[in-house]
Amino acid sequence: MNVLTHFVPAFETLKTPFYFYDMDLLRRTAAACKDAMNRYGYQAHYALKANANEPVLKVMREAGFGADCVSGNEVLWAIENGFPPEKIVYSGVGKTDVEINHAIAHRIFCINCESTQEIDVVNGLAAAAGTTVDVSVRLNPDIDPHTHEYITTGLEENKFGVSPWEFGRLAEKLKAAAHLRLVALHVHVGSQITDLPVFRHLCERLNDLQDLLRNYDIQVEHLNLGGGLGVDYADPDGHPVVDFKGYFDLIHRYLKVRSRQTVHVEPGRSLVAQCGSVITRVLYVKNGQKKNFVVVDAGMTDLLRPALYQAQHAIQQLSSQASPGRYDVVGPICESGDCFGKNISLPQTQRGDIIAIRSAGAYGQTMAMQYNLRDLPPAYYSNNIDI
Numbered sequence: 516m517n518v519l520t521h522f523v524p525a526f527e528t529l530k531t532p533f534y535f536y537d538m539d540l541l542r543r544t545a546a547a548c549k550d551a552m553n554r555y556g557y558q559a560h561y562a563l564k565a566n567a568n569e570p571v572l573k574v575m576r577e578a579g580f581g582a583d584c585v586s587g588n589e590v591l592w593a594i595e596n597g598f599p600p601e602k603i604v605y606s607g608v609g610k611t612d613v614e615i616n617h618a619i620a621h622r623i624f625c626i627n628c629e630s631t632q633e634i635d636v637v638n639g640l641a642a643a644a645g646t647t648v649d650v651s652v653r654l655n656p657d658i659d660p661h662t663h664e665y666i667t668t669g670l671e672e673n674k675f676g677v678s679p680w681e682f683g684r685l686a687e688k689l690k691a692a693a694h695l696r697l698v699a700l701h702v703h704v705g706s707q708i709t710d711l712p713v714f715r716h717l718c719e720r721l722n723d724l725q726d727l728l729r730n731y732d733i734q735v736e737h738l739n740l741g742g743g744l745g746v747d748y749a750d751p752d753g754h755p756v757v758d759f760k761g762y763f764d765l766i767h768r769y770l771k772v773r774s775r776q777t778v779h780v781e782p783g784r785s786l787v788a789q790c791g792s793v794i795t796r797v798l799y800v801k802n803g804q805k806k807n808f809v810v811v812d813a814g815m816t817d818l819l820r821p822a823l824y825q826a827q828h829a830i831q832q833l834s835s836q837a838s839p840g841r842y843d844v845v846g847p848i849c850e851s852g853d854c855f856g857k858n859i860s861l862p863q864t865q866r867g868d869i870i871a872i873r874s875a876g877a878y879g880q881t882m883a884m885q886y887n888l889r890d891l892p893p894a895y896y897s898n899n900i901d902i
């Protein structure tokens with residue numbers, strides 16, 4: 516039933532909480548993505564912000580993924596971890612001059628400009644460096660991805676990208692930018708999108724935007740659809756690998772690719788979410804009059820998604836198979852939002868039992884913080900944990 520059961524003897528010996536990564540699943544997921552996209556000759560840049568651990572990056576790099584970065588430090592970290600600069604894309608609405616200069620110096624694949632003003636700034640910095648820089652432009656496709664508002668990025672009201680009403684100005688700026696070469700159009704509408712028709716809509720919208728831009732004499736060699744493909748948080752054992760084939764088939768079907776154009780995607784979560792878990796111990800079981808609480812030693816500092824997005828991760832008790840009870844599973848942080856799940860069915864639980872909070876491979880460890888002066892938990896990997 517539970518793929519983690521096998522590792523419980525090792526977990527018992529370790530100080531909790533920690534992150535645990537199933538490297539076999541990670542490799543299978545990367546291979547499934549590659550197989551599905553290779554049929555169409557697409558390129559993928561793995562979004563480092565989902566998980567930037569070295570062993571994870573190694574798997575991604577070896578599978579042939581490039582890197583999608585959203586900060587200067589991510590660009591440097593990708594290079595340090597062996598990603599070829601020509602396979603690195605750098606996005607972000609608020610790049611500093613220092614960050615842009617790093618990207619220019621390393622001659623990455625492209626800097627993704629998110630506003631018309633950024634085009635001027637990157638052009639100026641490229642001129643100062645005496646070079647020409649490849650850029651993409653992030654377009655705002657004004658699409659609702661039907662996901663949580665905090666992870667929606669492609670609506671007109673969001674801060675990301677250039678909207679069609681600015682295309683005239685965009686064309687002027689690009690024409691004037693002698694040190695830039697526009698190589699790609701980019702869109703990214705949000706994250707944890709489980710509604711596949713959203714991507715169909717996105718493809719159709721990008722077709723329209725390309726037509727519009729053609730009126731301004733803007734044509735590119737690369738189309739970048741961003742990331743966003745969602746995973747099954749409710750049933751990680753039932754759906755350990757997402758339907759990459761369905762996703763890429765849909766893109767192939769609906770995106771109009773012009774001759775000599777290459778399609779790029781930037782999967783993050785869909786590659787790494789399911790391979791990771793937060794492993795935590797039960798500190799206390801509080802039996803109340805209305806509710807029973809399980810207090811665990813992991814908190815929102817180690818996995819922020821439930822507190823930040825009301826995300827629900829599957830919670831599994833790995834120590835016993837006693838008859839089930841109902842519990843609110845909460846962390847030790849002094850915040851009411853520090854709750855991993857309400858009214859969760861778990862075997863009757865006691866102090867010392869081991870609990871796994873699943874699907875924590877993406878936006879788990881990378882969002883960890885030290886609030887309450889907590890330690891940052893370590894990571895263990897299935898291929899070198901002692902059993």
Ligand SMILES: *Cc1c(COP(=O)(O)O)cnc(C)c1O
Pocket residue numbers: 562564565583585606703705706707741742743744781782783784785877
């Ligand atoms: C976060 C991000 C991604 C990855 O998104 P996922 O939902 O994790 O697939 C891709 N591209 C850009 C520009 C991003 O900001």
